[in-house]
Amino acid sequence: MENRQVVLIKQSDYSSDSLLCSIRKAIELTSFDLTRVGGATVLLKPNLVTAHRPEEAVTTHPAFVAAVGRVFREAGAEVWVGDCPMGDISFEDVLTATGVGAACREAGLILRDFRTAGVVSRQGFPLSKVIADADFVINLPKFKTHLFTMMTLSVKNLFGCVESNKRADYHRISPRLFSFSETLVKIAEVIAPDLNLVDGIVAMDGYGPTLGDPFPLSAIVASRNIHASDWAACTLIGLNPLHLETLRAAVRLGVWNYSDSVRLTGDPIESMRSIDFTVPYEIDRSWFFQFAKQWWHNRLSPQPQIDRQQCKRCGLCFRSCPAGAIVLNKENFPRLLNRRCIKCYCCTEVCPHHAVLLNEGLLRRVAAWFSH
Numbered sequence: 001m002e003n004r005q006v007v008l009i010k011q012s013d014y015s016s017d018s019l020l021c022s023i024r025k026a027i028e029l030t031s032f033d034l035t036r037v038g039g040a041t042v043l044l045k046p047n048l049v050t051a052h053r054p055e056e057a058v059t060t061h062p063a064f065v066a067a068v069g070r071v072f073r074e075a076g077a078e079v080w081v082g083d084c085p086m087g088d089i090s091f092e093d094v095l096t097a098t099g100v101g102a103a104c105r106e107a108g109l110i111l112r113d114f115r116t117a118g119v120v121s122r123q124g125f126p127l128s129k130v131i132a133d134a135d136f137v138i139n140l141p142k143f144k145t146h147l148f149t150m151m152t153l154s155v156k157n158l159f160g161c162v163e164s165n166k167r168a169d170y171h172r173i174s175p176r177l178f179s180f181s182e183t184l185v186k187i188a189e190v191i192a193p194d195l196n197l198v199d200g201i202v203a204m205d206g207y208g209p210t211l212g213d214p215f216p217l218s219a220i221v222a223s224r225n226i227h228a229s230d231w232a233a234c235t236l237i238g239l240n241p242l243h244l245e246t247l248r249a250a251v252r253l254g255v256w257n258y259s260d261s262v263r264l265t266g267d268p269i270e271s272m273r274s275i276d277f278t279v280p281y282e283i284d285r286s287w288f289f290q291f292a293k294q295w296w297h298n299r300l301s302p303q304p305q306i307d308r309q310q311c312k313r314c315g316l317c318f319r320s321c322p323a324g325a326i327v328l329n330k331e332n333f334p335r336l337l338n339r340r341c342i343k344c345y346c347c348t349e350v351c352p353h354h355a356v357l358l359n360e361g362l363l364r365r366v367a368a369w370f371s372h
């Protein structure tokens, strides 16, 4: 029978002793059998998308990754930690900035750069070979908002397992949320992680994935079912789970049935639930607006803009744009070609200097005014 259990554990900080206890408790309550990993290789897949400091709440916290690693090492596994950052940001730079490199080395975990490990094809998806080589995959997403997909949780986190230079192709082929979400769900189903542990101790709300604010949610979300994990995460912040397009895509693809309830265990949801958590744009919670966006995605999505004062002319956004919508001028300042932009927000995600801002646009403002 399908396991639809989700464990919620209240944890307010990243202090090592209490975090280790909470992680142990979360894994135990999911009924994941730790005796199975003795002598096996276990891959931890955190969110290491860009080079941001841990306190910015963009990436999975180093103490969280290390604590999960310690639990699996104690159970006798060889533990790997891997990801592939966006664009051409180096894995080593991300490990340094996020603190994950130092934390993992101290905990005796082995770091695996997906980009250099080779690629295997799984049901047509080019995935890092590390995924295929590991006996177990443990998904460690950061709990945060996302301008394009509204939230980035367990399903979305696995997009980082796709070969880096092919990710832009998926954005280009499926520029709309409807089809892109189906791609994300298919990738998640192919990888089928054995366990999902979401770092929601300090989450990010507002304009995620990088322009939002750290939000003390004090929650660890654990589940062996990836869709149940995302469902519970939405419930935790008072978001209708069916406003999350990846969950709707899972229903359309027949891998998730929302009529069966998710079983919440662990600490009571009321002890950590936050009604103050904001998604990128409140108007995006409206069914009508979501429907309209399927058709007028470009017009109804905010337009990225370069803040020249903040821009350090590193060119990362130019090299990461899947649509060729960013060009560099003679002084190496990026310029956006609005007509080409598919509103994927990779540029905001990749910019290390918060120099890509957002303009809501007249049409959105008018729609928001009518929806009030």
Ligand code: SF4
Residues within 6 Å of the ligand: 306, 310, 311, 312, 313, 314, 315, 316, 317, 318, 334, 350, 351, 352, 353, 354, 355, 356
């Ligand atoms: S906007 Fe950001 S990523 Fe783009 S060139 Fe400027 S600093 Fe670099």
Ligand code: SF4
Residues within 6 Å of the ligand: 304, 320, 321, 322, 323, 324, 325, 326, 336, 340, 341, 342, 343, 344, 345, 346, 347, 348
């Ligand atoms: S300009 Fe930014 S939002 Fe537009 S397509 Fe390029 S990366 Fe995506």
